[in-house]
Amino acid sequence: MSVVLELADVTIVRGGNRLLDDVSWTVRADERWVVLGPNGAGKTTLLQVVSAQIHPTSGVAGVLGEVLGTVDVFELRPRIGWMSAALGERIPASERVRDVVVSAAYAVLGRWREEYEESDHQRADQLLTELGVGQLSERTFGTLSEGERKRVQVARALMTDPELLLLDEPGAGLDLAAREDLVSTLSRLAGDEDAPASVLVSHHVEEIPPGFTHALLLRDGAVVAAGPIGAALTETTLSDTFGLPLVLEQRGGRWAARRRTRAPRG
Numbered sequence: 001m002s003v004v005l006e007l008a009d010v011t012i013v014r015g016g017n018r019l020l021d022d023v024s025w026t027v028r029a030d031e032r033w034v035v036l037g038p039n040g041a042g043k044t045t046l047l048q049v050v051s052a053q054i055h056p057t058s059g060v061a062g063v064l065g066e067v068l069g070t071v072d073v074f075e076l077r078p079r080i081g082w083m084s085a086a087l088g089e090r091i092p093a094s095e096r097v098r099d100v101v102v103s104a105a106y107a108v109l110g111r112w113r114e115e116y117e118e119s120d121h122q123r124a125d126q127l128l129t130e131l132g133v134g135q136l137s138e139r140t141f142g143t144l145s146e147g148e149r150k151r152v153q154v155a156r157a158l159m160t161d162p163e164l165l166l167l168d169e170p171g172a173g174l175d176l177a178a179r180e181d182l183v184s185t186l187s188r189l190a191g192d193e194d195a196p197a198s199v200l201v202s203h204h205v206e207e208i209p210p211g212f213t214h215a216l217l218l219r220d221g222a223v224v225a226a227g228p229i230g231a232a233l234t235e236t237t238l239s240d241t242f243g244l245p246l247v248l249e250q251r252g253g254r255w256a257a258r259r260r261t262r263a264p265r266g
Contacts, residue, residue, distance in 0.1 A: 002029045003062070004164050004197040005050050010059035012045050012221075019045040021221040022059070027214075029163075032190045032198045034208045034229070037218035038242050043201045046218070047084075047168055050199065052076045064163050078107060081162035081196065083153045085172055093142025097133070097152055098124050100141050104159035127155040131185055147178025151185055158196075167200040171207040183209045187253075205238070210253030217241040 005027035012020040020042045027033055037043050048054045049061050052073040061068040064079050090109050091100055101124040102116055103109065128134045131151045136144060144152065150170055157165055170186070171179045189195050190211030200212065208215075208229075215232040217224040218241070225237040235248045238257060245260040 002065075003027070004029050004031075004064060005199075006060075006062035007049070008060045008062075010049060010056045010061050012042075012049065012054065013057040019221050020049070020056075023218075023221070023223055025216060025223070025226060027197055027199065029197050030193075031214050032209075032212040033200070033214045033216055034212050035199060035201045035216045035218065036203070036205065036233075036238070036241060037224075038203065040220070041218040041241075042221035043218055044168065045221070047166055047199070047201060050164070051080055051082055051166055078160055079163050081157035081160065081165040082168075083150075083157045083166065083170060084168035086168075088149060088153050091141050091153075093140065095141045096137075097128065097139050097141060097144070098137040100152055101127060101156045101159050104156045124155070124159060127158055128152070131155050132181075145178065146173050147175075147181055150174065150178070150182050154185065154189075162196050165196045165198040167198065169201055169203070171202060171204070179207065183207060187211045205233070205248070205255035205257045208255050219243070 003026060005025065007023055007025045010020055010023045011018060023046065035043050035046065049056060050063055052063055052068060055061070055068050063076060066076055092109070098121065102120050105116060105120050125134065125137060128137050131154055133148055133151045133155070136148060136152070141149065141152065154170070170182060174182060186200070187209035190198065190209055202208065213229060214227060215229045216226045217232065217237050224241045225232040233248070233255070235246060238248050239246045246257050247260045249256045
């Protein structure tokens with residue numbers, strides 16, 4: 001299967017701080033990755049690199065067959081679907097849901113004078129329906145619940161039929177029911193053979209959708225473990241990543257973690 005991302009010894013230095021430290025990582029087209037780590041681990045910085053928003057201080061970053069620093073990023077970025085809290089905050093509250101999705105074809109937020117083909121509107125409606133929010137297409141974005149907004153943003157990220165899908169903490173701010181709805185949605189997407197390679201960033205193993213195949217664990221900008229999820233995500237690697245002893249469990253395709261407590265002395 002073709003390689004979508006290939007990072008070799010990528011380091012990012014800002015203000016004398018190493019935000020990423022010699023990260024090497026390969027993602028193939030049929031893989032679905034979760035990136036785990038505490039605050040400050042480098043997760044968002046990593047996504048900024050692979051979304052062609054920033055260039056490495058040193059090392060080589062290959063994205064969709066192109067090398068950052070040798071390619072026009074404005075031609076590369078439309079090939080990447082992107083969802084993040086920062087992007088969601090920039091969507092006008094008065095924007096109609098269908099327009100939130102269809103405007104991704106021009107990589108803009110907020111309809112203005114751009115024109116779209118009927119096929120664009122049909123694709124937007126199809127994606128909204130597939131993600132379970134088709135009935136909301138005429139609503140304004142500001143009237144939606146946080147869970148509904150997240151699914152609309154996933155539809156927007158898929159609008160251009162990207163070769164790579166990046167999801168930056170999609171479960172942040174969701175209550176339990178909304179989180180579970182989103183996890184189910186992302187699990188269905190992960191199981192679709194036609195879906196793009198996906199990278200999901202999270203703090204919580206409970207947010208890993210069934211069907212995700214690989215895990216990358218980061219701490220202080222460095223890789224703790226990377227590979228098939230069953231091998232990379234263990235009690236040892238998770239404990240090392242978050243800096244405390246953890247119990248890790250898997251049941252029904254879902255993961256859960258809690259702090260390991262000492263047994264009371266008799």
